[in-house]
Amino acid sequence: MLIQNKIIQSVRDKCIADEFVSACMMYGSFTKGEGDQYSDVEFYIFIEDDKMEKFSSRHWVSEVYPIHLIFYNEFGTEVVIFSNMIRGEFHFLPVSKIEIIKSFKPTGLFPDPGSMYIYDSTEQLKPLLDDLGGVGPDRMTDENVNFAFNNFVNAWLMGVNVMRRGELARSLEALTLVQRYILQLIRVKENTVERWLNSTKNLEEDISTESYKDYVSITSKLKENEIELAYKNALNIVEALNEMLGSLYKVDVDKDLISKLYSYLNE
Template sequence: MLKQNELIAKVKQLVELDEQISACMMYGSFTKGEGDQYSDIEFYVFLKDDTVSAFDSAKWLYEVAPYSLLYQNEYGTEVVIFENLIRGEFHFLSEREMNIIPSFKETGFFPDTKSMFIYDETGQLEQYLSGLGGSGPKKLTEENVNFLLNNFSNLWLMGINVLKRGEYARSLELLSQFQKNILQLIRIVEENADNWLNMTKNLEKEISPESYEKFRRTTARLEKSELHEAYKNSLLFIIELYKHLERRYQLTVSHDFFEKLLHYMNE
């Protein structure tokens, strides 16, 4: 049995026994049939409203399993690294905050909402989860395409300017930012946007080998020549994607504009 499955079983046992907890749901790889020995475990735990202030999450997580690290990240999530080096993410919310669940629909595709159900004494959780089923959010939209092309252009130009100035570390940072735009545009062209927000997830399986190779050419180490090549390849790839996109969408940025950027790069 995977170590993760042992931890998931322990979480299920604890939430069923703990009178402070009214409901619990799981999300992530193990609810999508993708969990393996490298996967995290991820939960929302809903506490009875009158127990929230007294609930000791650090103590409760140690009952799941001893851990080596526990902290609250920038999103307010309890991140735990158990002693067996399995990562966990736990959101501890009040029962009245269970109505946050419908907003998850905009974050991606949930193929099996029943697998997300862990425990519920309120009678609400199953209904909320069922609303997440069906197709994912509409991402293959004209609005998204135009935003991504515009945002890429802005970040690319900023990056090429600091690269010309000799700020290589900053240009590398900007490269990593507009690479996300490239990946989302690939997913739009190839009509595969299930992993829209986590756009690198399963990338090796979810985009064509040709696109993967072209994306690889947009990567670079902190070296001037490599950065220059990555910026050039990024722009050339965008120009190629543009030709596919203009057949299906009304675009607000012109092909000539990208050719102008290419000329500017070579000045």
């Protein structure tokens, strides 16, 4: 039995026993049939409104399973490093905000909403989770494809400019954005857009060998010649994607703009 399953069961047991907790749901890999020994455990836990001031999330989580570290990340999520090096993410909210679950629908596909259910004393959670089911958002649209092309140009130009200034570390950071938008376009081309927001997840299995080689060609060490080659390769890949997808979707980026980017790179 995976230790994550023991932690999940411990969270469920604690929710049932704790009068402060009104409802709890899980999200992430274990709700999509993808959980393994390296996966995180992730929860939304809803607390009685009048008990929020007295509620200690740190104390609560530490009673679920021994922890080494607990802190808030830059997104306001409470992150836990358990003693066995498993990561956890916890969102503790007043139960009056339980309808935040409705906002999850546009973020992706939820193949098994029933697996997200942990505990509920309000009779509100199950209907909210059921509404997450069905077909996920349509990613293969003019808007999304145009978004990826446009943001590629922005990230690519910024990365090339800071590279020329000698800010190689910053250029390498911009390259990660270039990679993100290229992967989104590749996923559109290959119809693997379920992971649109987390485009590198399961990449080794989701995209073709040829596209994976393209992705490898736009990675780099912190060396100027490698970074420059990655930006050149990125432009080559986007040119091919533009030729293919530009005939299927309405996009702002055209051959003339790509030609200008080539000229700019060769100056």
